[in-house]
Amino acid sequence: MITTTLLFFPLVIGILLFFLKGENVKKIALGASLVQLVLGVTAFVQFDKKQVLAQYVTNIPWIKGMGINFHVGMDGISLILVLLTTLLMPFIIMVANRNTYKNPSTLYALMMLMQFGLIGVFTSQDAFLFYIFWEIALLPIYFIALLWGGADRIRITFKFFIYTLAGSLLMLAALIYLYLQTPLPHNFSLQALYDLQLTEGTQNWVFWMLFFAFAIKMPIFPFHSWLADTYTDAPTPGTMLLSGVMSKMGVYGALKILLPIVPMGVNDNAHIAITLAVIGVIYASLLAMFQKDYKRLIAYSSAAHVGLIAAGVFSMTYNGISGAVVQMFAHGISAVGLFYVVDILVNRTNTRQLNELGGIRSVAPVYATSFMIIMMASIALPLTSGFIGEFLLLVGVYEYNGWLAGFAGLSTILGAVYMLKSYQVSILGDKSTVSDKFFDLVWQEKVILFPLIVLIFVMGVYPKPLLDVITPAVKNLFTIMEVTIK
Amino acid sequence: MKALLLISGLGILGIVSEILNFKKYIYKLTIVGLILTLGITFLEWDNPTPLQFSNMVNFDNLSISFIAVLVLTAILWFLSSAPIFDDSEHIADKTTLILFALVGAVCMVSYNNVTMLFIGIEILSICMYVMAGSKKGDLASNESSMKYFLMGAFATGFLLMGIAFIYGATATFDIAEIKMYMENSPEHLELVYTGITLLVIGLSFKISAVPFHFWAPDVYDGAPIQVTSLMSTIVKTAAIAAFYKLFTVSFASQSIAWECTLSYIAGITIILGNLIAVFQSSAKRMLAYSGISHAGYLLLAILANNASGGNALVYYTLAYSVATIAAFAIITLVLNAKGDTNFSSFEGLGKKNPLLALATIISMLSLAGIPPFAGFFGKYYLFTSYLENHGIGLVVVALIGSAISIYYYFRLIVTMFKGESEEVIPMNGTVKLVLILCILFTVALGIFPDLMSGGW
Numbered sequence: 023m024i025t026t027t028l029l030f031f032p033l034v035i036g037i038l039l040f041f042l043k044g045e046n047v048k049k050i051a052l053g054a055s056l057v058q059l060v061l062g063v064t065a066f067v068q069f070d071k072k073q074v075l076a077q078y079v080t081n082i083p084w085i086k087g088m089g090i091n092f093h094v095g096m097d098g099i100s101l102i103l104v105l106l107t108t109l110l111m112p113f114i115i116m117v118a119n120r121n122t123y124k125n126p127s128t129l130y131a132l133m134m135l136m137q138f139g140l141i142g143v144f145t146s147q148d149a150f151l152f153y154i155f156w157e158i159a160l161l162p163i164y165f166i167a168l169l170w171g172g173a174d175r176i177r178i179t180f181k182f183f184i185y186t187l188a189g190s191l192l193m194l195a196a197l198i199y200l201y202l203q204t205p206l207p208h209n210f211s212l213q214a215l216y217d218l219q220l221t222e223g224t225q226n227w228v229f230w231m232l233f234f235a236f237a238i239k240m241p242i243f244p245f246h247s248w249l250a251d252t253y254t255d256a257p258t259p260g261t262m263l264l265s266g267v268m269s270k271m272g273v274y275g276a277l278k279i280l281l282p283i284v285p286m287g288v289n290d291n292a293h294i295a296i297t298l299a300v301i302g303v304i305y306a307s308l309l310a311m312f313q314k315d316y317k318r319l320i321a322y323s324s325a326a327h328v329g330l331i332a333a334g335v336f337s338m339t340y341n342g343i344s345g346a347v348v349q350m351f352a353h354g355i356s357a358v359g360l361f362y363v364v365d366i367l368v369n370r371t372n373t374r375q376l377n378e379l380g381g382i383r384s385v386a387p388v389y390a391t392s393f394m395i396i397m398m399a400s401i402a403l404p405l406t407s408g409f410i411g412e413f414l415l416l417v418g419v420y421e422y423n424g425w426l427a428g429f430a431g432l433s434t435i436l437g438a439v440y441m442l443k444s445y446q447v448s449i450l451g452d453k454s455t456v457s458d459k460f461f462d463l464v465w466q467e468k469v470i471l472f473p474l475i476v477l478i479f480v481m482g483v484y485p486k487p488l489l490d491v492i493t494p495a496v497k498n499l500f501t502i503m504e505v506t507i508k
Numbered sequence: 509m510k511a512l513l514l515i516s517g518l519g520i521l522g523i524v525s526e527i528l529n530f531k532k533y534i535y536k537l538t539i540v541g542l543i544l545t546l547g548i549t550f551l552e553w554d555n556p557t558p559l560q561f562s563n564m565v566n567f568d569n570l571s572i573s574f575i576a577v578l579v580l581t582a583i584l585w586f587l588s589s590a591p592i593f594d595d596s597e598h599i600a601d602k603t604t605l606i607l608f609a610l611v612g613a614v615c616m617v618s619y620n621n622v623t624m625l626f627i628g629i630e631i632l633s634i635c636m637y638v639m640a641g642s643k644k645g646d647l648a649s650n651e652s653s654m655k656y657f658l659m660g661a662f663a664t665g666f667l668l669m670g671i672a673f674i675y676g677a678t679a680t681f682d683i684a685e686i687k688m689y690m691e692n693s694p695e696h697l698e699l700v701y702t703g704i705t706l707l708v709i710g711l712s713f714k715i716s717a718v719p720f721h722f723w724a725p726d727v728y729d730g731a732p733i734q735v736t737s738l739m740s741t742i743v744k745t746a747a748i749a750a751f752y753k754l755f756t757v758s759f760a761s762q763s764i765a766w767e768c769t770l771s772y773i774a775g776i777t778i779i780l781g782n783l784i785a786v787f788q789s790s791a792k793r794m795l796a797y798s799g800i801s802h803a804g805y806l807l808l809a810i811l812a813n814n815a816s817g818g819n820a821l822v823y824y825t826l827a828y829s830v831a832t833i834a835a836f837a838i839i840t841l842v843l844n845a846k847g848d849t850n851f852s853s854f855e856g857l858g859k860k861n862p863l864l865a866l867a868t869i870i871s872m873l874s875l876a877g878i879p880p881f882a883g884f885f886g887k888y889y890l891f892t893s894y895l896e897n898h899g900i901g902l903v904v905v906a907l908i909g910s911a912i913s914i915y916y917y918f919r920l921i922v923t924m925f926k927g928e929s930e931e932v933i934p935m936n937g938t939v940k941l942v943l944i945l946c947i948l949f950t951v952a953l954g955i956f957p958d959l960m961s962g963g964w
Contacts, residue, residue: 085957157879176922191907
């Protein structure tokens with residue numbers, strides 16, 4: 023029941039918001055997202071950690087003739103991502119409230135629909151439903167980027183849409199093929215697909231069709247070319263949705279569809295996937311080092327982190343996969359935080375160029391400290407949220423291959439380099455023309471940043487509640503795969 | 509069967525209205541009559557009246573569903589085309605022609621005898637030739653009518669020749685008897701195969717599949733826009749339904765003679781139709797080419813050669829017709845306000861015309877086959893029915909085609925949000941009603957596809 027409420031409440035609010043006008047929409051959207059947060063936390067607290075199968079399940083027939091059910095529920099991995107989505111949504115809406123957008127009601131409505139799509143993706147227990155939500159989630163973010171994006175938005179959003187949709191079409195073809203392999207009467211439930219006994223050859227080509235869809239969404243090198251433009255050009259709430267939550271869709275798809283359905287295919291091709299992921303990590307880190315545009319820098323750093331998460335997933339080790347789930351949560355928080363501090367910077371100085379900034383710390387110490395803490399979480403300093411996930415990921419990749427782990431480990435060092443360098447250039451240093459105009463955080467900004475900082479520390483010091491939920495789900499994943507833990 | 513009689517009756521009423529001078533009411537009477545027909549068609553569901561008129565027509569559930577699709581499309585079309593019934597002294601003529609075209613379409617989806625198929629096609633085509641040239645002063649309209657007529661006559665030749673060959677082999681026009689003949693080791697295979705090939709060519713002309721499509725863009729572009737809308741919905745639905753019935757009933761057991769040819773036709777139609785649509789600068793021409801590519805998708809249902817192919821066809825034609833009617837209604841509005849249908853005329857219209865923008869977005873998404881809208885499920889049903897007894901090859905081609913089509917459908921959406929236009933497009937109540945109905949149908953069919961896909 024709680025899953026269905028989580029799913030349809032934002033849809034109802036979203037449709038309602040389309041027809042409303044004026045300032046009320048901001049309050050309604052924020053209120054709705056807080057209700058969602060309460061529901062998400064309730065689901066988290068009441069979750070039975072001993073049970074490995076999906077909980078809070080609703081299963082009713084949807085398209086009877088085709089064996090398609092409206093089947094939603096949450097296992098540990100789903101729950102973490104639902105919690106992340108509901109947790110980030112109020113922050114994203116508060117950030118949107120800080121800026122003025124034309125046609126606000128449409129913007130908030132689209133954000134609510136986006137939440138509907140995302141929660142749908144994370145809770146579907148039916149492959150067809152998963153595909154439908156996968157596409158539904160794409161539409162609102164496309165229109166958010168198209169309607170409120172920067173100057174070059176038309177071309178950029180187009181590329182983004184065509185790219186991701188081409189990937190999903192491959193996934194659709196693969197899913198229909200899998201569906202037709204299920205025993206009569208065919209059905210689309212994930213469990214039925216897990217039970218399939220496919221030959222190794224079939225698993226291999228199904229792997230590639232699914233892999234393209236997920237690799238484009240994450241994105242993994244060399245399918246990343248839509249990312250930097252889209253992240254930079256989208257309005258800040260859109261960027262937060264993209265990097266905070268949507269980039270997790272690809273990883274989640276890999277965990278929920280790719281690994282359990284075609285384990286042999288993954289096993290045969292993991293070396294390619296993981297190598298691409300590690301190349302992507304280093305490539306994105308290097309690009310980030312040479313960026314002059316702050317938002318673009320954060321976009322590349324986000325790509326580097328998601329690349330490492332993908333490497334962890336394809337390592338097919340217990341540590342790698344647990345680390346991936348933990349890091350998805352941690353990265354969501356730090357990415358939203360980072361994009362917000364940069365947004366504050368851009369709004370006050372009207373520039374995103376690093377070399378035009380400087381000397382901000384002396385006029386805005388609270389801001390500078392908050393920035394520092396969020397950055398530390400992003401570069402995975404111990405006792406911040408980023409550490410535990412990154413550590414587990416590197417252990418996982420190491421268990422797969424020491425050399426690859428070495429290269430992947432470079433990303434933490436490179437991450438520290440580009441983050442600290444950019445911080446030094448933009449925030450520290452002597453007073454400048456920019457810093458004269460700058461003022462410290464106002465209370466509305468503190469309301470957004472301080473809870474994020476608290477979350478960063480809480481998760482860094484005491485990650486146990488998260489791990490407790492994740493562990494059984496990951497173990498269950500391995501039972502399904504029946505691949506011995508290396 | 510009542511639908512056929514009712515629509516014919518309405519057509520005759522149209523002629524009478526001219527004589528008895530009540531033609532100003534005929535437009536409203538027609539709409540009421542069609543709504544009535546739709547209701548009666550629903551009542552005939554599962555209560556079929558098979559084999560009427562010396563086995564000439566057969567109203568089984570599949571025919572009834574197609575009739576419902578046709579009549580529903582006709583209602584939406586009449587509502588959206590109110591302007592062409594406003595001004596001229598030819599109200600009664602036009603209404604009558606369209607109604608008889610609809611009669612032809614109903615014959616084409618319910619025939620049980622190949623002569624009936626031929627008569628249906630001719631009734632439909634002759635009305636459409638006249639309608640294509642109905643803008644008498646316009647050179648393009650005249651050209652369109654002439655081309656349509658010449659090409660149509662050409663295709664009819666192939667069709668008739670094919671029917672003659674089949675008759676030569678089987679000595680019957682009855683599709684059930686032809687089916688029996690085909691299943692029991694036919695003797696004159698050379699006649700049968702020649703006949704089937706000629707029929708493939710003739711019917712491919714009618715549904716404008718590549719390489720028999722050359723007439724379509726010019727005809728669609730030149731004809732008055734409302735007539736183009738009619739051609740790409742009702743005419744296409746009727747032609748593909750007739751195609752499906754003939755080949756999956758009569759020639760199902762001889763699929764060796766046509767499967768390969770038709771597969772290639774389908775594949776080329778999908779790819780070429782989509783590719784050429786990408787390069788169009790006018791929205792009307794873009795829809796014409798996209799209509800060609802949709803004919804390619806529809807051929808998959810015939811290739812599937814099974815019952816679920818028929819279900820998929822009903823669903824797809826409905827989803828496609830509704831979205832196309834909406835798209836043409838939008839283009840008509842823009843044409844009236846701006847004077848042309850080029851993409852540049854759509855710039856910035858999305859900002860101040862929320863209903864127009866929403867209708868464009870939803871109809872384009874549906875045509876592009878993006879969930880959760882009706883068009884997606886149409887494609888999905890087609891693909892699964894085809895995959896039931898075929899390999900994945902042609903479906904991959906179709907998916908590539910879909911990916912290409914996203915480009916030009918989205919181009920229209922994107923254009924609507926480009927630039928800084930503040931223009932408000934005037935819309936009257938009927939058009940608003942049509943757009944809202946089309947949006948509701950497209951969304952509802954997408955969320956509850958079971959509404960349509962119940963077994964028959």
